[in-house]
Amino acid sequence: MPEPAAVPDSRIAVECRGIVKQFGEGPRALRALDNVSVAIRENEFFTLLGPSGCGKTTLLRMIAGFEYPSEGSIRLHGEDIAGLPPFKRPINTVFQSYALFPHLTVWENVAFGLQMLGRPKGEIASRVAEMLKLVHMEELAQRRTDEISGGQGQRVALARALAPAPKVLLLDEPLSALDYKLRKEMQIELKRMQSETGITFIFVTHDQEEALTMSDRIAVMSKGKVLQIGTPWDIYDKPAERFVADFIGETNFLPAAMVGIEAGLARVRLPSGVEMSATLADGYVPSSEATLVVRPEHARVVASGGQLSGLVENVVYFGTDTHIHVRLDEGFTFMVRQQNSRSQSCGAEVGARVGIEIAPDAAQVLRD
């Protein structure tokens, strides 16, 4: 998918172009990455999002230097680094397992990178102190790494990776080992650190919610390919492919007939015969049939009227909202998410005949 041309090259921190990673040879060869291109801007919180095995970690390891691409180039501020070993790249990593050195104290862990760079002792001491303060770990500086909790280990790993002031920080699912509440806290912390340090963060996760809440931009990956790159809003509201729409949030897919395209908007005919307008995914290939995506919260259940109609099959109460599953007259199931209020029920009874009203501009035509 093409990048907006508005960003000048000098503002690109990391650019991967045409990356292929192949394991093995011949018919049993496995393509972990298949022609992947991403351009990550300076000072950006960029997320690689996808299910396990989609190649996101392989791409991250390539940027770190633990893997080398079979084809393609990796540039850091314009300089090709694809052939450099990890210790020659001004890029640091926060590992999924944290990988804290068990024979060193918290302080020594954070100082490690600076010591390897041969920085003067005074500078190391003040920088380590600054980093420990950033992650609120000053009191535990002399602890051994097996004497601190998982959340604290996470902070130390972060301080250790930030201490040498890398140009880019790589984070490999760093929050996956934390419990829900701590994870929420760390999401906000990470965001704060990124804006305080001004370092480019490249974050790998399979958690779509994490990606949506933290990222400036997201690259959605599947089976070694990048399917879509965009802001969280783009990815959620304007998914380009079925996989993206399905992987991120809940969604309704509807088959529709293409009536025409006018001024960048599509005119489609729903299974019920009603016509409505819909936005078009980037890279849309014209065809007479279309797959339409409608997010459940962009539709509502009405007693009569609406573009679709059917019987209420199931009503699930979620506290903040209610999910209403409607079996459409054409046989598909459509899910509506309605905000709850204290005074009113959602108004749908199982078995009742209802209409579904889709908000204007809420429908998007997928590119495939």
Place this chain on the structure above:
Amino acid sequence: MARARFDFRTRARFDVRAQPGFGTIALFTFALLYLPIVTLVVYAFNASDSLSSWGGFSLHWFAAAAQNQSVQDAAWRSLIIAASAATMATIAATMAALATTRTPPYPGLSFKYAFINLPLMVPEIVTAVALLIVFAKVKVWTGYSGLGYLILAHTAFCIPFAYLPIRARLEGMDQSLERAAADLYATPWQVFRRVTLPLLRPGIIAGFMLAFVISLDDVVISEFVKSGGQDTLPTYMLGQLRRAVTPEINAIAAAFLVLSVALVTVFFFINRKKA
């Protein structure tokens, strides 16, 4: 938690200790293993010259052994050989373990494992004869007939014993630690010095200890390789047994036993503290 549940279920189904005859077999096994050693140690304190009839308690034979110049020489020689061989074997084993665990698997790797562990499989007597023949030639060519041959021979058969614990430690080590060090600007040598080696230390100590003890009590290869006047403690004892046997041999054996047990214990505690 999962482990506790697992234990509970296996115990409920099958407990070897509840089987009939378990106690008897265990006692019999322990007796078989330790009665001869206990007898040997007891007779080291025998006042008479006989190995079979008790003549009262005495430390006489320990004093005799300690004052015996041949015993002193042999013991000293044994320690020099064991220390040198164990050191060289540990260095070689560490390098071999790094090479076999820190490279991606490739065809022929399992062949290399087998090759490194070959001394464990080749009958000792075969190695002994082979070394005897080779070293005899080398002695003729070089004119050198010092302890070097024994040290080399011991190094060779000690390598697999040092290799096994070191490799086990390396395989159990989280490789992301070394990756993290490299990521933090450590060159490969610095990664080894600052991360791999400190974490590997317990494995290296265990490997050294094993090699040291194995070298210390070797008889077969030493017997074949040694030149005249190069008796180690075990070969000296073997030589004594062929002649007049007195409780002095028991005293030497008992002292040897204490030394071995002490060494293993000391290494065990060092290891436990570091790990």
